[in-house]
Amino acid sequence: MIDHKLLEELKEYIDFHLHLVVYESSFKLSEPILEECHSFEIDDFIKRHQKPSLQELLFQYIDERELNDADVYKKAGMDRRHFSKIRSNPVYKPRKTTVIALALALELDSDCAEEFLNAAGYSLSGSERYDLAIRFFLERGIYDMQSINETLHYLSLKTF
Secondary structure (H helix, E strand, O other): OOOHHHHHHHHHHHHHHOOOOOOOOOOOOOHHHHHHHHHHHHHHHHHHHOOOOHHHHHHHHHHHOOOOHHHHHHHOOOOHHHHHHHHHOOOOOOOHHHHHHHHHHOOOOHHHHHHHHHHOOOOOOOOOHHHHHHHHHHHOOOOOHHHHHHHHHHOOOOOO
16 A cells, blocks of 8 residues: 555655755746746756767867877777767767777876766766776876786776
8 A cells, every 4th residue: 555645755855855846826837838947947957067078078188188089099999980980970979998998098187087987978986896997097197008908807807
């Protein structure tokens, strides 16, 4: 049997924590007006909180470091076509290992690498051995792919 009081408490809790407290007023707004208000709020929220895309960050880092595309994709162990796909298709989402390889090729510090991974929808987990190994390399400024791959292989982790 469903406890309706518990359901009501749960609804209040969720509304409160999602900042969706609905205030009752003496008048009701029509659905189109409500939708327009929510649409404006969502658009405004997105404009204030949206961060650069993976592609924007990738080319920002390439420019800042005065690198050329070929140096980066070769160091990351990628072929030109795959790099071109990342460059030209803003909705393309490369695999996490590809983003990590690019972060290492760009020699990003751990904070910039996290931002870079987040732009692609990824992060380095504190509970995954592979992710911890990558974080170790980033924090210590170890970017040599051969050394990284040898160490990952030794630890029986996936290599690039």
